[in-house]
Amino acid sequence: MIIACPACSTRYVVPDSAIGVDGRTVRCAKCRHSWFQNGPELPERDALEAVAEVPAAAPEAEAPASSPTPEPVQAEPTIPPPLPEAARRAPPQVYSDDDHSPFDxxxxxxxxxxxxxxxxxxxxxxxxxxxxxxxxxxxFGMPKWLPGAVQTFGADRPDLVLSFPPEKQDRRQLPNGTEYFGASGTVTNNGRDVRAIPEILIVLRDAGDKVVKTWEVPPPQEELAPGESVTINAAVTDVPKSAKVAEIGWKPD
Known part of the structure; x- marks a missing residue:
């Protein structure tokens, strides 16, 4: 007969005589689990003949306490006979919520x-x-280092020197409350040729270097002979109160 361990499902082929008709306790040789194994089922005719031949059993005497208990038979695993196709199929594996199936x-x-x-x-x-x-x-205005930024002043003029010293720049408030700014300087031709005088640009900036006001000052004459100098005076009254620094240069072309 074929028996299977209830704990690990290991199957064994054992002789019917090792279990007996009444069954007995056996132990799994793999997981050491013990269970009571029922005996093999007899054919109906053999069972009736067995009942007719066996006389009524007398009451069993109580076994002495010192009588040894037979050691359960350990069924050794053997190669089971071929099983039907349905029995050879493994039962489906059950996955919990935390498990991951390779067939997902x-x-x-x-x-x-x-x-x-x-x-x-x-x-x-x-x-x-x-x-x-x-x-x-x-x-703050356009950064001067930015490529393509508009240049505030024009390029230097050959042989022409523009000078507006800070001590000749005047910033004050008039009696009527108007902000006044004035500047006085010179343009000198240090070359050997006659030079045309371009317009002059005055730029006022605030403490953050932002341009707050600009205005152009035309020269008193159009040209300067070699070694000649001309004085330029400029003044404006609508000066923003935020103006802090004055810059003076040539007007861009």
């Missing part, structure tokens, strides 16, 4: 990203960056 569906590709959402985020970030840069330029 795996997507062939990663989830697609939403291009519209990415473009929207990029557009918002770009708009915020442009707004911040515009605020910086409005507050």
């Amino acid at each position: 569906h795996q997507p062939p590709f990663r989830p697609r990203r939403n291009p519209a959402k990415l473009w929207t985020i990029a557009a918002v970030a770009f708009a915020l960056t442009v707004a911040a840069l515009a605020g910086v330029v409005w507050q």
Whole structure:
């Protein structure tokens, strides 16, 4: 007969006589689990003949306490006979919520990203960056080191020297409350040729180096002979109160 361990499901082939009709306790040689194994089922006719031949059993005498208990038979594992196809199929494995089955569906590709959402985020970030840069330029003006930035003053003129010393620059408030700024300087031709005098540009900046006012000063004459010098006086009254520094140079072409 074929018996199976209830604990580890190991199957054994044992002779019917080792178990007997009434069954007995056996132990699994693999996991050491013990259980009561019922005896083999007899055919119906043999069972009736056995009942007719066996006389009524007398009451069993109580076994003395010192009588040894027979050691349960250990069924040794043997190669079981071929089983039906249905019996050879392994039962389905049950997975809990935390387990991962190797047969789970795996997507062939990663989830697609939403291009519209990415473009929207990029557009918002770009708009915020442009707004911040515009605020910086409005507050502090265009950096002079930035390539392509508009130059405040024009290039130096050959042989022409422009001089407006700080001690000849006057910044004060008039009795009527108007802010006044005046400056006096000279333009000298140190060359050997006659030079045309361009217009002069005066720039006022605040403490943050932002341009708050500019105005152009035309020269009193158009040309200077070699070694000749001319004095230039300039003044303006609508000066912003935030103006702190004056810069004087040639007007850009």
